[in-house]
Amino acid sequence: MKPFAPSEMKTILHSKRANVYYLEHCRVLVKGGRVEYLTQQGKRSLYWNIPIANTTSILLGSGTSITQAAVRELSKAGVMIGFSGGGGTPLFSSTEGDRDIAWLSPQSEYRPTEYLQAWVSFWFDTEKRLQAGKLLQSLRLVNIKTQWLDETYLKKFGFDPRQEQLLTYLQNAEADIANAQDSNGLLIAEARLTKNLFKIAAQTTDYGSFTRSKRGSGTDPANRFLDHGNYLAYGLGATAAWVLGLPHGLAVMHGKTRRGGLVFDAADLVKDAVILPLAFISAMQGDDERDFREHCIDSLTRNKCLDLMIDGLKELALTIGGVGA
Incomplete structure (x- = not known):
């Protein structure tokens, strides 16, 4: 043959x-x-x-x-x-030790250049990079609202959070994003909202008391599932950046200490929206790693999360960098 x-x-x-x-x-x-x-x-x-x-x-x-x-x-x-x-988890790499998000990306001389050119046109401008971070976080809020309130896949598992409480947290986050003076301000706003989302998810699933552990150190099911699921989102984030020809080091929020910061930025669009509720659902159902992984992959695919990441990064390039202007 x-x-x-x-x-x-x-x-x-x-x-x-x-x-x-x-x-x-x-x-x-x-x-x-x-x-x-x-x-x-x-x-x-x-x-x-x-x-x-x-x-x-x-x-x-x-x-x-x-x-x-x-x-x-x-x-x-x-x-x-x-x-x-x-x-x-954790993620390793043949070229980088430690636990940075570093992927072995396909090498090609024919990756697109227009998005990279637009990206670097604003990336060295601190104010424009802040604008890009704010836009990215605003897209994150829209996706959280859509997934948590409208997604039937979550409702299939009985995940039905209190709408008034969630909308209040999202409105507060929107104000925090608008008032952020730098990337640290955005990271604080991001962490504050995520902490509140943990609270809602724990209440909705009757999980009980929950404290987010450092990556890889959590022993309870929800923490383990969060670590696991987030890496699936990082894989899609790395793919989205590669498709558009954007180096992982050109982050708008997470790039100060990690060379793969743009992967974190892109993954923010789906981590809290998709992975977070599924982690608590699987923890309460007694799922194993394979069951949880299948739920995540099914939801990431069903909700076209890679599409969402690519479109989000494109929107940053279009709006801040001026592609197509």
């Missing part, structure tokens, strides 16, 4: 791709021209196909390895690769 070449694949826009993979205890390789992952069941070797043309990102967890040929094919298909610990 003639080997299948990536060039023969039908191109699917990243914003329309459906798959985010977390793999563990397997080997990723190329077999018969296709990228597959190999698992062991007793003395049997089982091969499972990865539809790379319809995949945005892959997280490789504990006990995984990947061949050079597989990396080459994934790169041709424009798939992000990340190395993580068990359960998807």
Whole structure:
């Protein structure tokens, strides 16, 4: 049989791709021209196909390895690769130790340049960068309101927060964003709203007392699920930045201490809106990591969250940097 070449694949826009993979205890390789992952069941070797043309990102967890040929094919298909610990957290990288968000992005000489040119036209201007951060946070508020009050997927699990309380918190956050004098002010506003959202989610699901732990240090289910789900959002954020040709270091909010700050910025658009409520829902249902991950991926796909990230970053470039003006 003639080997299948990536060039023969039908191109699917990243914003329309459906798959985010977390793999563990397997080997990723190329077999018969296709990228597959190999698992062991007793003395049997089982091969499972990865539809790379319809995949945005892959997280490789504990006990995984990947061949050079597989990396080459994934790169041709424009798939992000990340190395993580068990359960998807913390995230590691072959080029950066520690726990920064650093992805192995596909290399191409033909990434778009118009958004990068618009981005750098405002990025070195502190005031314009603040405007971009405010716009990003405003888009975040819109998405939180839409997801928490209108999304039927959450209501299917009985997640129905008090509308008056949520709207009050969102209005207060909107005022905090408008009054922020710098990026630190925006980060404080972001943290204040997230803390209030934790409170609402805990009340809505009858979770009880909740305190957000530092990443990777939480022992209760909600904290573990938040860490896990957020990394799925970071994978989409990294993909959105790559699609538009934007370096991860050109952040508008989180870039002071982390070179991957733009990934955090993009992920803000969906973390609290989608991941946060699902973490509490799964914690109260007694879900395991796989169940929770499936809920997250289903919701991220159903709500076209990668589309939302790409459109949000485009809007920043269009509004602040003047693309298309």
